[in-house]
Amino acid sequence: MKWIATILLILALLLLWRMMFMGYRGRALQQKKEFPRPLGSRDWKGLRDAVDGVYVSTTDAENALDRIAAHGLGTRSAVSMGFVAEGVGLLRQGARSFVIPTADIVGVGHGPGMVGKWMGREKGLVVLRWKLGERVVDTGIKPRHPAEGARFAEQVEELVRTKDQQKPTDGSGGAQ
Known part of the structure; x- marks a missing residue:
């Protein structure tokens, strides 16, 4: 029974991590429309x-x-x-x-x-x-x-x- 609880906890944490990652990635994609890409140096x-x-x-x-x-x-x-x-x-x-x-x-x-x-x-x-x-x-x-x-x-x-x-x-x- 403990192993089922452990697996459920791990899955919940992975889901939470995935949601945070997707939120940050979505924010970056939205901001790419607002902000131009900074310049790079030639030298x-x-x-x-x-x-x-x-x-x-x-x-x-x-x-x-x-x-x-x-x-x-x-x-x-x-x-x-x-x-x-x-x-x-x-x-x-x-x-x-x-x-x-x-x-x-x-x-x-x-x-x-x-x-x-x-x-x-x-x-x-x-x-x-x-x-x-x-x-x-x-x-x-x-x-x-x-x-x-x-x-x-x-x-x-x-x-x-x-x-x-x-x-x-x-x-x-x-x-x-």
């Missing part, structure tokens, strides 16, 4: 000033609990983040690598955590805020060494500052 060998760490996730900037599942952006992985010609490169192991174009970077900051990883320290994660299509998202990375993460964040801040200074200020946008 990952050119990744400079790389900082190793853990890619935590990408979430909607307005709703920190809304993980973006499309295009593998919700998949936790090891990462080397650095700079490539196109912008900030996230070279991931076991998940799709991508580039945040310089023009799409809104800002950078630090946080104690986000969906998928909570550090409890004020500056535990480096959080990149950027535009993915029409939406603003946050990508969290836990650097292996906090000092390297702080240095990287300063470099991104400088990149954003430089980008903002290069924008035309006459309102014409450079087009005629």
Whole structure:
């Protein structure tokens, strides 16, 4: 009689796991319609000033609990983040690598955590805020060494500052 209960429990757990998997997959398929696929780099060998760490996730900037599942952006992985010609490169192991174009970077900051990883320290994660299509998202990375993460964040801040200074200020946008 115990073995029947054990088999029923195992089947119930497998069914529950399957339902969770199908729900996440459905969410990713739905979000693929909302979010464009992030760019890839043409030259990952050119990744400079790389900082190793853990890619935590990408979430909607307005709703920190809304993980973006499309295009593998919700998949936790090891990462080397650095700079490539196109912008900030996230070279991931076991998940799709991508580039945040310089023009799409809104800002950078630090946080104690986000969906998928909570550090409890004020500056535990480096959080990149950027535009993915029409939406603003946050990508969290836990650097292996906090000092390297702080240095990287300063470099991104400088990149954003430089980008903002290069924008035309006459309102014409450079087009005629």
